[in-house]
Amino acid sequence: MKLQGVQQTKWMGVLVFALAILVFPFIVTQSFYLTQATFAGIYAIIAIGLGLLMGYAGQISLGQAAFYGIGAYTTSVLTATMGWSPWVSLPIALLFPGLLAFIMGYTMSRLSGYYLAMATLALGIIVHTLLVEWRGVTKGASGFFGIPQLNLFGYTINQGIPYYYLVWFFVIIVLILSLNIVHSRVGRALRSIHDSEIASSSMGVNTSKYKMQIFILSAMFAGLAGWLFAHMSYSISPAAFTFDASILFLAMVVLGGSGSVWGALIGTLLIRMVGIVVHMLGEKFPFITSDFEHVIYGLILMLVVIFLPRGLFPTVADWFDALLTKRSSKKSMLKLAAKR
Structure with a gap:
């Protein structure tokens, strides 16, 4: 009965969230906010994958x-240079990041915790350097231009409401897939690895396999986000894929709560709201620049780690459950007193 209740709550949450996504463009019609919401969806895909890696597999990635x-440049080269259809390039844009994650995870299988974080940090630096220096393929620091728009059944998916719905359609798919993983036998194994890898191994859990699988999945989610970003922007540059971007994704997961799929999603939305507020303040106060936004993200990370180590969503959920339990116990006591 409890498991059935969890499943009902999960699907009810997805349904409510999907309805909110559906009606948002009718409530907020300004193109700026619609673009920000679209970017939030792209970032949410990455954050959900990173949340699975951090909150369930217990691994920290800074790459x-x-x-x-890699996902963005893969589809850019295949479509703009080689003339492929963007839909044909989609599985390749997922395959390349997943293959790199497999190679990295296989060669660094003995690393964990902060050592793995440093290894992924090095990977990020190497990839960014290649994107800048491999001018024959990536066009260098000046950026890659001429990325084609997406077409579906003869209909061009332009920026604005059409692309907003496309991005959030993929977010819903990623959300459902991640929730199913979390509430499955694999999710239980991942939680046991997060709590104690040694205890999990002693109980027969293949910790290396599960960590490898979730690392590859998170990389493929990031590749999907890169594919969406490239065909939304029509031009990309290495400046969008720096270490600052990795820290931004980390802040989203930590703020919302790495131990919850919903936490990663909510953290993404909150961080994007902070970015919008900083942008609006920058228009009124010239001394508030884009660098000020990184200061805010760093401050958020510090405050959350100190005061909300589990993240915002799990903490609020615990408070809500405690409140409901307290009210339920009071009602039970009142009923018992009335019977007496």
């Missing part, structure tokens, strides 16, 4: 921007 960039 998600590398997988994000």
Whole structure:
């Protein structure tokens, strides 16, 4: 009965969230906010994958921007240079980051925690350097231009409401897939690895296999986000895939709560709201520049780690559950007193 209740709550949450996504363009009609919401969806795909890696597999990655960039540049080269259809390039844009994650995970299978974080940081630096210096393929620091628009059944998916719905359609798919993983036998194994890898191994859990699988999945999610970003922007440059981007994704997961799929999603939305507020303040106060935004993200990380170590969503959910339990116990006591 409890498992059935969890499943009902999961699907009810997805349904409510999907309805909110559906009606948002009718409530907020300004193109600026619609563009920001579209970018939030792209970032949410990366954050959900990183949340699975951090909150369930217990691994810290500082190189998600590398997988994000590989996905974006893969589809850019295949479509703009080689003339492929963007839909044909989609599985390749997912395959390349996943293959790189497999190679990296296989060669660094003994690393964990901060050592793995440093390894992924090095990967991000290497990939960014290649994007800048491999001018014959990536066009260098000046950027890659001429990325084609997406077409579906003869209909061009332009920026604005059409692309907003496309991005959030993929977010819903990623969300459902991640929730199913979390509430499955694999999710239970991942939680046991996060709590104690040694205890999990002693109970017969193949910890290396599960960590490898979730690392590859998070990289493929980032590749999907890169594919969406490239065909939305029509031009990309290595500046979008720096270490700062990886820290931004990390802040999203930490703020919302790495131990929850919903936490990563909510953290992404909150961080994007902070970015919008900073942008609006920058228009009124010239001394507030884009660098001020990174200061805010760093401050958020510090405050959350100190005061909300589990993240915002799990903490609020615990408070809400405690409140409901307290009210339920009071009602039970009142009923018992009335019977007496």
